[in-house]
Amino acid sequence: MxxxxxxxxxxxxxxxxxxxxxxxxxxxxxxxxEKEFYGILYDSTRCVGCQSCELAxxxxxxxPEPDPEDYPMPGTIRxxxxxxxxxxxxxxxxxxxxxxxxxxMHCNQPACAAxxxxxxxxxxxxxxxxxxxxxxxxxxxxxxxCPFDVPKxxxxxxxxxxxxxxxCYDRVKEGELPACVADCPAEALTFGxxxxxxxxxxxxxxxxxxxxxxxxxxxxxxxxxxYLYISPVPFEELGLNTKLQKxxxxxxxxxxxxxVPSIFILWPAILLGIHNATKNxxxxxxxxx
Amino acid sequence: MTxxxxxxxxxxxNDGKSIEKFLVAQxxxxxxxxxxxxxxxxxIMTLGIVLIVIRFINGLGAVTNLTQExxxxxxxxxxxxxxxxxxxxxxxxxxxxxILNVQKYKPIVRVTVLNGFLAYVFYAGALLLDLGKPxxxxxxxxxxxxxxxxxxxxxAWHFLLYMIAQLIExxxxxxxxxxxxxIRKILSGMTLAAVxxxxxxxxxxxxxxxxxxxxxxxxxxxxWYSEFIPILFFLSSIFAGLSMVIxxxxxxxxxxxxxxxxxxxxxHDGILHGLSKICTLTLLVYFFMQVVVFIHGKHWDxxxxxxxxxxxxxxxxxxxxxMILYFYSYRKRNITMIKVSALVTMIGVIINRLNVTVIGFxxxxxxxxxPTWMEIVVTLTVLCVEIWVFRWIVRRMPVMRASPSWVxxx
Ligand code: SF4
Ligand code: SF4
Numbered sequence: 251m252x253x254x255x256x257x258x259x260x261x262x263x264x265x266x267x268x269x270x271x272x273x274x275x276x277x278x279x280x281x282x283x284e285k286e287f288y289g290i291l292y293d294s295t296r297c298v299g300c301q302s303c304e305l306a307x308x309x310x311x312x313x314p315e316p317d318p319e320d321y322p323m324p325g326t327i328r329x330x331x332x333x334x335x336x337x338x339x340x341x342x343x344x345x346x347x348x349x350x351x352x353x354x355m356h357c358n359q360p361a362c363a364a365x366x367x368x369x370x371x372x373x374x375x376x377x378x379x380x381x382x383x384x385x386x387x388x389x390x391x392x393x394x395x396c397p398f399d400v401p402k403x404x405x406x407x408x409x410x411x412x413x414x415x416x417x418c419y420d421r422v423k424e425g426e427l428p429a430c431v432a433d434c435p436a437e438a439l440t441f442g443x444x445x446x447x448x449x450x451x452x453x454x455x456x457x458x459x460x461x462x463x464x465x466x467x468x469x470x471x472x473x474x475x476x477y478l479y480i481s482p483v484p485f486e487e488l489g490l491n492t493k494l495q496k497x498x499x500x501x502x503x504x505x506x507x508x509x510v511p512s513i514f515i516l517w518p519a520i521l522l523g524i525h526n527a528t529k530n531x532x533x534x535x536x537x538x539x
Numbered sequence: 540m541t542x543x544x545x546x547x548x549x550x551x552x553n554d555g556k557s558i559e560k561f562l563v564a565q566x567x568x569x570x571x572x573x574x575x576x577x578x579x580x581x582x583i584m585t586l587g588i589v590l591i592v593i594r595f596i597n598g599l600g601a602v603t604n605l606t607q608e609x610x611x612x613x614x615x616x617x618x619x620x621x622x623x624x625x626x627x628x629x630x631x632x633x634x635x636x637x638i639l640n641v642q643k644y645k646p647i648v649r650v651t652v653l654n655g656f657l658a659y660v661f662y663a664g665a666l667l668l669d670l671g672k673p674x675x676x677x678x679x680x681x682x683x684x685x686x687x688x689x690x691x692x693x694x695a696w697h698f699l700l701y702m703i704a705q706l707i708e709x710x711x712x713x714x715x716x717x718x719x720x721x722i723r724k725i726l727s728g729m730t731l732a733a734v735x736x737x738x739x740x741x742x743x744x745x746x747x748x749x750x751x752x753x754x755x756x757x758x759x760x761x762x763w764y765s766e767f768i769p770i771l772f773f774l775s776s777i778f779a780g781l782s783m784v785i786x787x788x789x790x791x792x793x794x795x796x797x798x799x800x801x802x803x804x805x806x807h808d809g810i811l812h813g814l815s816k817i818c819t820l821t822l823l824v825y826f827f828m829q830v831v832v833f834i835h836g837k838h839w840d841x842x843x844x845x846x847x848x849x850x851x852x853x854x855x856x857x858x859x860x861x862m863i864l865y866f867y868s869y870r871k872r873n874i875t876m877i878k879v880s881a882l883v884t885m886i887g888v889i890i891n892r893l894n895v896t897v898i899g900f901x902x903x904x905x906x907x908x909x910p911t912w913m914e915i916v917v918t919l920t921v922l923c924v925e926i927w928v929f930r931w932i933v934r935r936m937p938v939m940r941a942s943p944s945w946v947x948x949x
Contacts, residue, residue: 331607361754367692368678369685385684388671390610391691395754402607403671405600410671491757499754503690506750506769510693510743517739521638525731528640 286443287358287377288422289468289476290431291451292351294488295461297438299338299349303430307336310418310429322349327489332404335415336430343483350488351438354379354400354415355468356476357498358444362392362401364500370412371401377444377476378417386412397472397494417476444476451480473498558717569934580923587920590913591668599671602913608901609908614669616896618918620748621889622662623698624772627780629655629705630741631817637734646803647810649712649938650791651784654929656705661925663698668917690750697744704737715943716936723946746773752895760899762841762850765832768895774825778818779888785811785818785881791939794930798939808874815869815877818884822862829854846902853894857887 304316314333322328322340324347330337336353360379363371370386373379381401388410392401404410418428426432431439440447448469455462467479471494479490486492594602605612632651635641667673678684679692680699686692707729714723749772752759765771792799792807799807841847861884868876897908933939 329607364688365686365691365754367686367689367695368675370678385675385678386672387675387678388673389666389669389691390671391689391751393607393610394751394758397754397757399608403605403610404598405603405605406598408596408598410598412671493757495756499756500688502753502756502766503750505766506690506746506753507688507693513743514739517742518735521634521735521738525638525640525735528638530640 285375286445287356287476288417288441289356289377289444289447289478290417290428291440291442291447291478291480293438293440293451293454294348294350294479294481296436297338297349297351298436299340299347300435301338302433302435303336303351303439304334304338306429306433307415308334310421311335328352330400330402330414332402332411332413335413339489341483341488343487345482348482348488350479350481350490353477354417355398355472356415356417357472358474358476359472359498359500361395361397361472361499364503365391365395367391374419376419376422378419378422379414379476380416380419381412381414383411388412395499397499398491444474444478447478451478455480467492470496472496473501561717565935570930576926580927583916584920584923587917587923590917591920594668594917599669602911602917604908604911604914606904606906606908608904609897611669611900612897612908613910613914613918614665616893616900617889618662618665618921619669620896621892622658622665623748624745624776624779624888624892625783625885626655626658626662627741627745627776628784629708629780630738631777631780632784633708633734634738637731638738641813643806643813644810646806647784647788649709650787650933652705652708653712653932653938654783654787655780656702656709657925657929659698659702659705661921661928663702665918665921690747690753694744694747694751697740697747701737701740701744704733704740707733708737712936712938712942715946718943720945741776742773745776746770748772749895752900755900758901759895760846760902761836761838762833762846763895763899765836767828767832767835771825771828771832774821774828775888775891777821778825778884781814781818781821782881782884782888785814785878786885789878791933795933795939798933800941803939811874811877812869812872815865815880818880819862819865819869822858822865822884826854826858826862829858846899849894849898853887853890857883857890861887 299322301316301321307313308315313335316334320328322338324340324342326339328337328339330352336351339350339352341348341350356377356379357373360371360373363369363373363379365371366386367389368385368387370382370384371379371392372382388403390401390403390412392412393399393403400414402413404413418426418430421428427441428439431441440450442450448466451466455464455466461482463481463484465480465485467481467485467488467490468475468477471492473496479485479488481488484492590602599605603612603614629652632644632648635644636648667676670676679686679695707726710726711723711730714720714726746769749768749770752764752768753766756764788807788811792804842851861880864876864880864883867873868880901908937943
């Protein structure tokens with residue numbers, strides 16, 4: 251591989267940092283060792299597709315109540331939208347009908363928050379990724395950036411909001427469970443720290459390897475997510491995107507952003523240098539041919 | 540520095556009148572009223588304004604075809620991303636004139652900077668139409684919420700700063716128009732700094748516009764997505780901007796014939812000839828870069844698909860072909876051919892930007908985004924308003940015509 255732009259940018263970036271201009275580039279929030287992110291484990295083998303979570307979510311967030319006619323059916327894919335932040339879909343598999351929940355993944359390093367220029371999208375230190383009305387300017391860059399296509403926009407409102415699951419941040423702060431977790435009658439949803447949840451997921455898979463596909467979706471996808479999935483079938487059969495990169499998505503723009511300070515320092519110096527070197531040209535009437 | 544009215548020396552024909560009267564007089568329309576352009580643009584602008592009102596009352600969904608999957612459409616992909624690429628001429632020409640000190644391009648500096656400035660004001664301004672909550676646009680500026688890890692944050696700031704830099708670059712013309720000698724001197728003293736600052740900003744935000752799409756890794760067709768988008772966007776902004784300069788120049792030479800001195804009329808062909816050489820070279824570098832990116836991406840299998848043919852059309856028809864055209868017309872010194880090359884290049888840049896931002900974005904989605912006629916009318920409205928303002932300024936300030944005689948008498 252001849253050209254490695256990222257390394258090139260990175261070393262340029264280091265120059266910038268060395269020159270003292272790189273400080274303003276704060277990285278996206280990363281998990282510190284002391285504080286662990288909370289997350290939710292969704293166990294598809296337990297989910298009965300009753301949509302209690304959908305109802306609980308609508309009530310907790312003041313969204314319209316779900317239409318009873320609109321229930322999970324194999325073959326149709328229901329999507330989250332500006333009126334619902336989570337949906338359950340049914341999938342037909344050789345093992346029978348199974349279900350999959352859909353909502354914001356609460357990434358460890360969320361692309362939406364890295365992209366947001368006002369910090370309206372924000373990764374809280376507790377783990378939930380929240381959206382803040384007062385800051386948002388409605389540019390929809392979070393929608394462009396999110397690899398899971400989660401944020402939705404109210405196209406028919408003069409004061410449109412970005413709509414997505416916020417893991418009931420207000421409840422979590424008070425030490426309560428997110429509404430969907432609290433109301434799930436099948437205990438398909440478990441709330442806890444990511445570390446606990448991964449351990450729990452491993453335990454379930456280990457104790458009953460016949461019922462589970464061996465893997466945890468969200469452990470590494472997009473750099474790791476707060477929502478974790480375990481399932482009886484491989485994840486692509488659930489309709490989850492398994493082609494996502496393992497690195498976090500903000501990583502993709504880091505090379506570019508790191509190069510900024512150095513260009514800011516090098517460019518003016520170079521330009522001024524050329525200007526001085528070519529000053530005498532000014533008198534001769536050009537020829538650049 | 541005191542800035543009292545006495546510092547203004549109004550142009551001779553306004554002697555004795557106050558600055559207000561002068562401005563009022565200047566506001567009056569000049570030139571013919573019932574021109575073809577006016578007849579077409581006035582209805583478009585009227586309709587456009589109605590649509591903009593509807594958009595703000597009923598939301599973006601009322602006039603656009605944007606979806607949850609494709610949240611950025613024509614207004615971003617064309618107005619902002621493509622428009623800013625075309626405005627790249629300003630930083631390239633100021634680089635030639637002020638940094639490389641190639642005096643030959645001096646006659647087109649002002650008009651190019653003015654064009655660039657207006658493009659930023661209007662096309663980047665069109666961004667406000669696209670924002671869901673435009674009243675919060677100050678948030679990333681006044682500092683209560685700096686999202687410094689965001690590429691969009693960088694681009695937004697650069698737009699703002701670059702507009703200021705361009706205004707400074709252009710400001711001597713305003714001072715000459717107002718007859719403000721001392722202020723003109725101060726302002727033109729700031730030109731070099733503004734130019735250097737402006738080129739630096741341009742390098743970063745031209746590529747930054749591409750970097751906006753870096754996180755959309757799975758959403759853009761692999762033939763157009765690569766980690767090199769920023770570099771490709773930067774390179775193409777050079778010939779995009781210069782082709783715009785050629786295109787705009789050849790129209791202005793006709794429309795504003797009365798404004799341009801005999802000498803500059805003659806010089807114009809030489810300028811186009813020089814620019815065609817730069818375009819050939821940058822197109823060559825760009826093409827080379829595209830080939831490297833393609834080989835790097837290992838997407839041979841995708842060539843034999845519909846999107847693959849479209850990709851080849853772009854590369855051969857709108858990169859290689861204009862490169863050959865430019866080269867040929869440069870060698871033959873064929874000015875008409877240069878203009879044709881510019882046109883083909885510009886179409887190519889539009890196609891390229893739209894391929895990344897709209898056509899290749901979510902190419903695999905069940906329903907494709909196609910702009911509504913209303914989105915197109917609003918885009919045209921922005922374009923028409925810009926041309927009106929451009930024309931207003933050119934007819935009044937020394938943009939194409941020579942500066943007033945007092946400028947060189949020190
Ligand atoms: S899934 Fe999307 S919206 Fe949710 S945190 Fe991750 S990037 Fe943000
Ligand atoms: S739409 Fe709002 S939340 Fe999303 S990136 Fe823009 S400002 Fe941030």
